[in-house]
Amino acid sequence: MDDTQGGAGHGKQYAIQLVVNGDLHSVFVKANTLLVNVLRNQLNLTGTKKGCELGDCGSCTVLLDGKPVNSCMVLAVEADGHEITTVEGIAQNDQLDALQQAFIDHAAIQCGFCTPGMIISARALLSHTPHPTEKEAREAIAGNLCRCTGYVHIVDAILAAAETEKKEV
Amino acid sequence: MYLPDFDYYAPETLKEACSLLARLNGGASVLAGGTDLLSHMKNELISPKALVSLRRIKGLDTIAYVAEKGLVIGARATHNDLAGSQVLRERYPALPETARVMANNQIRNRGTIGGNIVSAVPSADLPPILIALGASVVIEGPNGTRTVLLEQFFVGPRRSIIAADEVLAGIVIPDQATTGSAYCKFGLRRSGALAVVGVAASVVADGASVTQARIVLGAVAPTPLRARQAETLLAGNAVTESLLEEAGRSAANECRPISDIRGSEEYRRDMVRVFTKRALRKALNIPIQHTGEGT
Numbered sequence: 260m261d262d263t264q265g266g267a268g269h270g271k272q273y274a275i276q277l278v279v280n281g282d283l284h285s286v287f288v289k290a291n292t293l294l295v296n297v298l299r300n301q302l303n304l305t306g307t308k309k310g311c312e313l314g315d316c317g318s319c320t321v322l323l324d325g326k327p328v329n330s331c332m333v334l335a336v337e338a339d340g341h342e343i344t345t346v347e348g349i350a351q352n353d354q355l356d357a358l359q360q361a362f363i364d365h366a367a368i369q370c371g372f373c374t375p376g377m378i379i380s381a382r383a384l385l386s387h388t389p390h391p392t393e394k395e396a397r398e399a400i401a402g403n404l405c406r407c408t409g410y411v412h413i414v415d416a417i418l419a420a421a422e423t424e425k426k427e428v
Numbered sequence: 429m430y431l432p433d434f435d436y437y438a439p440e441t442l443k444e445a446c447s448l449l450a451r452l453n454g455g456a457s458v459l460a461g462g463t464d465l466l467s468h469m470k471n472e473l474i475s476p477k478a479l480v481s482l483r484r485i486k487g488l489d490t491i492a493y494v495a496e497k498g499l500v501i502g503a504r505a506t507h508n509d510l511a512g513s514q515v516l517r518e519r520y521p522a523l524p525e526t527a528r529v530m531a532n533n534q535i536r537n538r539g540t541i542g543g544n545i546v547s548a549v550p551s552a553d554l555p556p557i558l559i560a561l562g563a564s565v566v567i568e569g570p571n572g573t574r575t576v577l578l579e580q581f582f583v584g585p586r587r588s589i590i591a592a593d594e595v596l597a598g599i600v601i602p603d604q605a606t607t608g609s610a611y612c613k614f615g616l617r618r619s620g621a622l623a624v625v626g627v628a629a630s631v632v633a634d635g636a637s638v639t640q641a642r643i644v645l646g647a648v649a650p651t652p653l654r655a656r657q658a659e660t661l662l663a664g665n666a667v668t669e670s671l672l673e674e675a676g677r678s679a680a681n682e683c684r685p686i687s688d689i690r691g692s693e694e695y696r697r698d699m700v701r702v703f704t705k706r707a708l709r710k711a712l713n714i715p716i717q718h719t720g721e722g723t
């Protein structure tokens with residue numbers, strides 16, 4: 260029987276399948292298990308951070324079928340059968356993504372807590388808009404709060420990564 | 429933050445969803461994008477015994493024009509689905525424009541039009557423009573389907589006419605003579621801010637003269653509110669600056685705002701005046717001039 264059709268019983272475990280950073284994972288979750296907790300506690304992918312847990316701060320941003328979402332606002336059962344990309348899936352083997360390199364080069368990081376979410380939102384932007392304007396870059400990270408940097412270096416880094424990727428193509 | 433436990437169901441049809449909801453007898457909530465519901469559950473404002481998810485129900489996120497019926501939007505279409513919809517951009521561009529100024533990208537990828545309507549939050553952005561466009565909601569229940577004007581859907585903050593065993597299936601915007609429409613939102617930040625005031629307008633205009641206008645105010649009454657006196661002022665008249673100002677003042681008079689952390693009653697009324705004029709100008713395609721004097 261297909262488990263996620265649901266059913267009664269608090270504490271019931273549901274078998275779900277997630278493709279995370281290209282790897283298929285079968286995990287058991289409860290109805291109230293949040294996607295962010297599966298990623299962090301069951302798959303040990305702790306790059307995804309928990310901040311406000313109410314969809315405001317964006318530190319838990321992951322790609323769900325290529326689109327940025329707050330993983331603190333998604334039930335794990337709802338993600339069954341879907342593809343997830345976390346910040347751990349952004350680098351290609353040992354090669355940092357252009358965005359990650361640009362964040363380092365532009366000192367777009369202070370405490371680092373918002374960085375995984377920023378990288379994910381920016382990655383989604385560059386995937387569909389390879390040559391963003393500054394406005395588009397700011398809009399793309401509007402759901403990612405940074406309390407250290409004032410965003411200037413982050414926006415610089417995103418625009419620089421777009422330039423780098425332009426050269427690579 | 430702890431999310432209390434609940435039973436979870438993901439039926440494959442609307443019919444099944446309704447009979448499940450009926451069986452759970454008021455103890456269940458419908459789960460769409462969860463952006464509103466899950467925050468409320470985390471904050472223990474509600475604690476449903478069960479959630480009935482819409483995620484497996486096919487066709488609930490389509491946006492399409494259906495001849496003889498109008499523009500049909502599935503309840504599970506997300507804000508980004510609206511923002512990116514070609515058919516909406518062609519027929520009612522104010523709708524994707526509204527979706528684009530909502531929340532942030534992450535929430536726009538999850539939050540749905542159905543959830544935005546059924547949550548019945550007075551500051552919700554989609555109801556004013558949908559009401560201005562004369563939209564109806566299609567509600568599926570255990571005993572069949574009913575269609576209700578969205579204008580008659582809301583009862584008060586977080587209260588609507590939808591019953592515990594009903595599911596909002598979709599929204600229909602009928603064919604109309606409207607020549608332009610717009611939603612102007614005033615929030616305290618450029619992104620991720622709820623409306624302090626939101627004004628939607630749709631007009632049937634012939635050159636500089638308005639045949640018919642609809643003005644719908646959001647966030648300034650327990651439910652979205654038609655500014656009917658302002659509409660009457662406009663109907664059949666040539667548009668002038670003073671007529672727009674008169675309409676703005678009338679709307680400011682008609683609304684019933686509260687004072688809260690986002691703005692006082694007095695401030696909200698004045699913003700209704702300003703944003704009514706802006707929404708009308710935009711719907712009438714008159715350039716907005718920022719002269720600094722509450723225009």
Ligand SMILES: Cc1cc2nc3c(=O)[nH]c(=O)nc-3n(C[C@H](O)[C@H](O)[C@H](O)COP(=O)(O)OP(=O)(O)OC[C@H]3O[C@@H](n4cnc5c(N)ncnc54)[C@H](O)[C@@H]3O)c2cc1C
Pocket residue numbers: 313314315457458459460461462463464465466467482503504529530531532535538539540541542543544545546547551552553554590594595596597620621622623
């Ligand atoms: C950070 C943040 C920013 C936000 N910004 C905005 C904003 O700018 N403007 C705005 O208007 N809103 C905003 N919201 C509120 C919310 O995201 C939207 O109202 C959204 O559209 C809710 O849709 P959902 O699918 O997530 O609803 P859910 O949370 O799934 O459901 C909301 C309510 O509606 C019911 N429901 C949902 N779908 C149906 C259906 N088809 N039939 C019957 N009942 C149903 C649920 O049972 C629940 O009671 C914001 C929320 C967050 C967290």
